[in-house]
Amino acid sequence: MKLIVQKFGGTSVGSVERIRHVAKIIEREARQGFQLVVVVSAMGHTTDKLLSLAGRISVQPSPREMDMLLTTGEQVTCALLCMALHQLGIEAVSLTGWQAGIITDHHHGDAKIIKMNKAPILRHLEQGKVVVVAGFQGQTEDGEITTLGRGGSDITGVALAAVLSAERCDIYTDVKGVYTADPRVVPLARQMKEIDYNEMIVLAQLGAQVVHERAVQWAKKYHVPVCVKSSFDPVDQQSEGTWIRQIRHQEGHNRPVVHGLTHKILSDHQAKLSLVGDGIGHDSNVRMQVMKTLKHHQIEVEEDERGIFFQSYILAAEQVEHALQCLHQAFHLDEILQVNNDLMIKN
Numbered sequence: 001m002k003l004i005v006q007k008f009g010g011t012s013v014g015s016v017e018r019i020r021h022v023a024k025i026i027e028r029e030a031r032q033g034f035q036l037v038v039v040v041s042a043m044g045h046t047t048d049k050l051l052s053l054a055g056r057i058s059v060q061p062s063p064r065e066m067d068m069l070l071t072t073g074e075q076v077t078c079a080l081l082c083m084a085l086h087q088l089g090i091e092a093v094s095l096t097g098w099q100a101g102i103i104t105d106h107h108h109g110d111a112k113i114i115k116m117n118k119a120p121i122l123r124h125l126e127q128g129k130v131v132v133v134a135g136f137q138g139q140t141e142d143g144e145i146t147t148l149g150r151g152g153s154d155i156t157g158v159a160l161a162a163v164l165s166a167e168r169c170d171i172y173t174d175v176k177g178v179y180t181a182d183p184r185v186v187p188l189a190r191q192m193k194e195i196d197y198n199e200m201i202v203l204a205q206l207g208a209q210v211v212h213e214r215a216v217q218w219a220k221k222y223h224v225p226v227c228v229k230s231s232f233d234p235v236d237q238q239s240e241g242t243w244i245r246q247i248r249h250q251e252g253h254n255r256p257v258v259h260g261l262t263h264k265i266l267s268d269h270q271a272k273l274s275l276v277g278d279g280i281g282h283d284s285n286v287r288m289q290v291m292k293t294l295k296h297h298q299i300e301v302e303e304d305e306r307g308i309f310f311q312s313y314i315l316a317a318e319q320v321e322h323a324l325q326c327l328h329q330a331f332h333l334d335e336i337l338q339v340n341n342d343l344m345i346k347n
């Protein structure tokens, strides 16, 4: 029987209604005959609220106690989602990260998964249950509770998909997929049909939080196809989402093309804006176009790092949204079309 891992982020499980909706998405897949492992985040802003609660008690809380506190958020969602599945007549069991066999290093607050014991999950799957796992958490070999860093439920999802040799990992979130820029900042951003692992890793490293960078690294290493999609679509009208996988570019089409823009706020005053695309790092045409466009709009920038897949610039934080919109238009990112597995620019 084929296995799928589904991960639902905080907004997707932000209320009782949303948890009921997620249960229906899971039910649909389960009734199609898939084995399912579901990874969930804490509801809505729970993690932020727990962080601020700790901040009111101590300016420097113990990292161990922080992990003890933060892991409770995901456990609440896990249990509630299982109850919602039971209501639909689906057999389901919730597991904490440690019950699910996720072993990490000792780095409280930013732990790395070092080992996984898949036996507990397999046992429940064999009994025909949907297994719901609390994201973003694990335990050390000597039994200490750890968290994987903010946004870490994506890592749990893809790492489980890798270890369990799942068909794919679906990352359900509050947008329809990966876009050419953050759609909340650039309203004309276009959803991509697919994006290569390497480009997605760089987009995530440079600010696009839609999927955690380390999750994509797991996906690339273990060849897990990842599909980013919206949990807000009606259950029977699920849109296709964006595939993150290895993309072989067609021969003869090796002109470097900017595929996406992203940004990071560095301080109250400074931001970093990056252009991402295979081979653009040392492309002087891209650099000239950036400089020309931003000069035209009276936006001052300084060149920052470059790599094979990106060029970054530093600019005033208050100008970054405007700069993103100008560059999005200048590089015709609103016109990218998907043709024969390759990204082409519309004439």
Ligand code: ADP
Pocket: 008, 009, 010, 011, 012, 041, 151, 172, 173, 174, 175, 177, 178, 179, 180, 181, 182, 183, 184, 207, 208, 209, 210, 211, 260
């Ligand atoms: P979740 O709670 O489901 O993990 P996140 O808030 O971590 O969701 O990630 C989803 C958000 O990522 C979107 O709401 C969107 O604003 C932001 N985002 C940033 N860059 C991109 C991008 N290139 N494509 C899609 N979403 C992006």
Ligand code: ASP
Pocket: 009, 010, 041, 042, 047, 048, 073, 135, 136, 149, 150, 151, 152, 153, 154
């Ligand atoms: N709840 C954690 C956070 O808010 C982990 C996650 O959502 O992936 O960062």
Ligand code: MG
Pocket: 009, 151, 154, 209, 210, 211, 212
């Ligand atoms: Mg996230």
